[in-house]
Structure formats: structure tokens, C-alpha cells
Amino acid sequence: MPKPIMNLLPIAAFLWIYLTSQWVVATPLRATVLRGQAAIKPEYDYVIVGGGTAGLTVGDRLSESGKYSVLVLEHGKLDNQNGFPFEGINSSRVFNLTSVPQSALNNRAFWVGIGKVVGGGSNVNGQVFLRGTKEEYDIWKQLGGASSTWDWNGMLPYFKKGIYFTPPDAGMAQEFNVTYDPSVWGQDSQTKVFATYSNSYSPIMKLMYSAMKNMPGVVVPKDGAAGTNGLFWFTTSMDPKTFLRSYSRTGHWDGLNRASYELSPETKVTKLTFEGSDVTGVEFTAASGGSVQRVRARKEVILAAGAIHSPQILQLSGIGPKKLLDDAKIPIKVELPGVGSNFQDHNYISSVSYQWGRQPSPPPLNHTIPTGGTNPVLGSFIGLPAVSPSNFTVIAQKYANQDPAAYLPPFTHSTVLAGYAAQKSLWARAMLSPGVTFFQYMINASPTFGSPQNLHPMSRGTVAINPANPSGSMVVDYRGLSNPIDLDIMVEILKFVRRYMTAGELAQYAAVESVPGPAYNTDEKLATWARGQINPSAFHPVGTTAMMRRELGGVVDDDLLVYGVKRLSVVDAGIMPTTLGATPCMTVYAIAEKAADLIKERA
Ligand SMILES: Cc1cc2nc3c(=O)[nH]c(=O)nc-3n(C[C@H](O)[C@H](O)[C@H](O)COP(=O)(O)OP(=O)(O)OC[C@H]3O[C@@H](n4cnc5c(N)ncnc54)[C@H](O)[C@@H]3O)c2cc1C
Ligand SMILES: *[C@@H]1O[C@H](CO)[C@@H](O)[C@H](O)[C@H]1NC(C)=O
Ligand SMILES: *[C@@H]1O[C@H](CO)[C@@H](O)[C@H](O)[C@H]1NC(C)=O
């Protein structure tokens, strides 16, 4: 196993706590239309690049009327295993990609975790199924055009359409205060991507819940998916009847019987084809290599190759930053400096651990705990004012005072810089708002393996083809902690965890900190430790084909069409202009549902 992959193990262990062994159960192959590459026709209405989370969702919606023919080209296999990737990190279902060494993280390099399988990230992810807050989606609209509909109100109908919600077991809900707001969820019988609560709860969680609830500034929303944050029980992407993983393949491919919807797995798209500024189709090879073939798209090519590889296809096709394309000797089709810039992810420390000095006794329960499903999923999602009541204004002011260019990569184009400056003024304000989730902390019955995350890093990285070997692997540079404010925020997060575990209601259990340990007793010492521990990616890359105005370094407009060409859209996680205070998968489904409506409108 290459060394960087080792960095995954702590979070794997952490996530594993929440998951049962459901991943070993195979699902029957029920796809009715599956062609080998030789069977790919010369032309379709729509050609979708990437059969991952967004790609299969859009493919299903465009093919459902029967009016349009749709082809999905997917690099990975149609893999009959349904599940979690950590059965020894199954290299057949993820890309083998490592970041460049991160200079602000003691030169550590990191595994770039992304799915390479039919279903993409939704097949290999941790099934944590969350939405961001209203304020976070509203930031997107402010970076878009004057009539942008990409805000909370514009997303909500697509969350309802895209996801089928099942309420929690009534007894458990009463016992553990699992509250929810049916008005923000959908139950469309046509929807087969499921959001489901766990059925197994440890009584100790009640103590952890109560202690977190009573931390200053922490609130309990009725439903964490309703646009505000706080402490809440959340859903996972799980079938409510079988408790198996629910993902884009089970939701948008299996069981469909449509002559007009075709999928070609193990097929790698290499670039776009053009007539003038019209995108006419794509070139592809078998995943194992071999001769280049072409397929035409009568209406549109839809990029859904994810936040790392949609930029790759754009850059290889001559759509990207001028200097990069010049260096790689690729003729410029459209100078679009934002392609591969504005790269963001969540950052986290995989293990902050305590041991009880006095073991808490489990409170008695009045209700029988039903079986089935993942282990309990309770999280605290809070803004900077609650993370650091004493320092949040100082941090926000410090960030506001930065020169926007100070920590961006060298050669950053003026439009990309303008985009960051616009984001920066929004985030400096967001740091003052309780309703923007900077800190995510999954809460378990055990005090070990806490994994605090900063959900809004202000550092910006890049993804780029390698000029010396353009058709090789992408060069992924998170530029983790390149903006020092991210370290200040992590230090405040660590101090919050310490207050939670050792002061307040949990003080009676006399927890002893084992990692990092009581010797790290100043901000400076914590910062030094964190620099050696922070992982710049929680496998949630976004922002590299951002939906922003072109003068802000945007790559797609509010219709998700790529600037400067015709008949080309991007529909994957890369279009999110900024991170959300939530794992991204549910939002990717909603974006794809909205994208499908936009594409049908212009058909
Ligand atoms: C290990 C891991 C854990 C995660 N945990 C969570 C979690 O618990 N909760 C959550 O919400 N999110 C989680 N995520 C993130 C989430 O799964 C992703 O954000 C989401 O699935 C991205 O969807 P997408 O459609 O943008 O891309 P993907 O689903 O990655 O789809 C892109 C597809 O394009 C294919 N592709 C790439 N290049 C080409 C090419 N040239 N030709 C053809 N096909 C190509 C890829 O093989 C892939 O299948 C996790 C991700 C990983 C990897
Ligand atoms: C990895 O996935 C492949 C393809 O589905 C499968 O054949 C293999 O058994 C898996 N490996 C492990 C260790 O689970
Ligand atoms: C991943 O790529 C590296 C080279 O970059 C190689 O040494 C390693 O064997 C590959 N691992 C797998 C599982 O393919």
C-alpha cells in the first residue's frame, strides 16, 4: 500500500464506527441496458461523461420521457459490490491519485479519495447524508448572475424531488429526541435515493447529546436539513427496508427498462470534439487504453466526471488557464482561467481522543431499540461564534484585513483573484454568523477517535494537467493551510473539543485527553501539532468548475453552461462555488436534478 493511502485509515476507522458490515452484501444486477464499447452508436442526443453521482441522476431524468437518447461513459466498472471502500481500500473502485506534497502541512502528501466505479463517490462514500445551511447556499447566489436561482429557496424543491425521506422509528425518536420537519423533505414514489435514520442508538449518546446541547451557543434545530444548524441526529444514504447503501446506481440505474438510456463502463473520455465553438461530442478509449473512438452529441455534452476530472477534460480540450495550456502545448480553444482553480475541500484531524476517568453509566431506556441500519449518527454543526465565543470576532477581523491576493497561488489570473476577493468579503461576514457551519463534530458514545472538521477552509488550491505529461494523472494541490486563518480556526476547534470533553456536563467523568494530550496547553503548541495532523481533504472536493460570473473566474453560468463554447455543461460537485457546512453528496443529487430540468428546458 503506498504511504499516502495510510492517511485514510484513521478516518476509515472513524467512519467504520458508524457503519455495519452491509458492504459485503451484493445486489443483483438489474440494469436492463448495458453495452460494450463496440456497441456504442455514432450519435446520441446527450452524451454524459462520468456515471457517478451526478451523471447517473441526470441520465435517468433525461431518458425518462423516452424522447431523448442518452449515453453515459464511465471510467470505472459496473461493480456488483455495494458498499464501503475500506475492505482494504479496494483499488478497483477508486482512483490511484496522490496530491503534491503540502508545504504548509509539513510536506505531507495525501491520497486523493474519489470513486471510479458506476455510482462514483456515492458508491464508496461514508453515507453521511446532510445539507448545508440556508446562508451557505445563499452565498452561491451572490457569486452568480443577477437572476441566479442557486440559493436555498432554489435548491429546496430539488432536495425534495431528489431524495425520499423515511422518518425515524417513533420510539427511538421519542427516546433520543430525533426531531424532523416533514415540510423540507420529499416522498415522491418515483424517487429511489433514500435518506434514512439509523435504528441503533447507545444510551450513552444521551449524555453526550445533553452535554453538547448545553455548550454555550449550541442550539438544537428541529431538523438539520431545514436550513439551520446545531446539534442534531442526521440521515444516511441507506435503503429503509434493506438497510443497504442507497446510491446513484440503485437510485438511477438498476431496474430501469429504457431502450434510450445506455451506459458504457470501463470507458475513459479523453477530450471534447468541436465544430467552431460548438461542442459536438467526445473522444474516448477503453479504460485499459487502445484506439481512440468518437461519439457525437446532437444536443449537448454533459460533464459529470467530478471535481478533479471534469477540469481535466476541459483542460485537455483547450479550455482553461492560458499559461497552463501554453506550457502543455495545447491549442487554446477558450481562455478560461477558472478551470481547476478555486479548489476547496473540508479539512480535518482524524483523531482527537479521550479516555473516561469515570465510566458514565447508561441511562435506562423506555423503548425497545429496533435493529437494522448503521450505527447512530449524531453530529454537532456549529458556527464560529459558538466554536470560539471569545475569539471569533478577532478571527473574522483578521481575515477581513487580509489582502485577497496574499495567499493565492502565483500567476493567479485577475478574474480568479476578483472571485476570491468577492468570496472573501462574504466569508468574513459568515464567520460572524451562528448559521454558517465552520465546525463539524460527529458524536459517539465513545470518547476516542473524535474527528473534528473545519468545513470552510479559506485556502484555495488547484487541479491541473501535468504540462510535462498532459494525458497522465492530474496534479492535485490542495494548498492546505496556505491561508493561515485555517490554522487559527482549527486551534479554536481543538479548544472547543477540550471544553466539551472536560468542562461542562461531561466534567463529572474526568476525561483524560490522550491525543493530542494535556502537554499541548497553549494555542501555539496546538497549532504546531495541528499542522502535522490536518488532512486537507475529507474527500469532498468542490469549486474547480465554479458556477460564478465569468469576471469572477467562473467556469459555468447559472444554466451550468461552460463559458465561451456552446452545447457543453458541467453538472458535478465541481460547480459548487464554495464549500458547504455539510458533506456534499445530497447536494450533488439536488444539483443534478436541477441541472436535468435546465437541460430539458433548453432541449
Ligand atoms: C471515500 C469517500 C468518502 C466520502 N464520504 C462522504 C459522505 O459520507 N457523505 C457525503 O455526502 N459525501 C461523501 N463523499 C463525497 C461524495 O461522495 C462526492 O462529493 C460525490 O459523490 C461527488 O459526486 P460527483 O457526481 O461530483 O462525482 P463522482 O460521483 O465522483 O462521479 C464522477 C465519475 O466520473 C468518472 N470519471 C472520471 N473521469 C472520467 C473520464 N475521463 N471518463 C469517464 N468517466 C470518468 C469517475 O470514475 C466517477 O465515477 C465521500 C467521497 C469519498 C471518495
Ligand atoms: C475489490 O473489488 C473487486 C471488483 O469488484 C473484487 O473482485 C474484489 O474481491 C474486491 N477486493 C476486496 C479485497 O474486497
Ligand atoms: C498507484 O500508483 C503508484 C505510482 O504513482 C504505483 O506505484 C502503485 O503501485 C499504484 N497502486 C495501485 C494499487 O495501482
Ligand SMILES: *[C@@H]1O[C@H](CO)[C@@H](O)[C@H](O)[C@H]1NC(C)=O
Ligand atoms: C420514560 O419513562 C418515564 C416514566 O414513565 C418518563 O417520565 C419519561 O419521560 C420517559 N422518557 C422518554 C424519553 O420517553
Ligand SMILES: *[C@@H]1O[C@H](CO)[C@@H](O)[C@H](O)[C@H]1NC(C)=O
Ligand atoms: C429536542 O429537540 C428540540 C428541537 O426539535 C429542541 O428544541 C429541544 O430542546 C430538544 N429537547 C431535548 C430534551 O433535548
Ligand SMILES: *[C@@H]1O[C@H](CO)[C@@H](O)[C@H](O)[C@H]1NC(C)=O
Ligand atoms: C485567541 O484567544 C487567545 C486568548 O484566549 C489568544 O491567546 C489567541 O491569540 C487568540 N487567537 C487569535 C487567532 O486571535
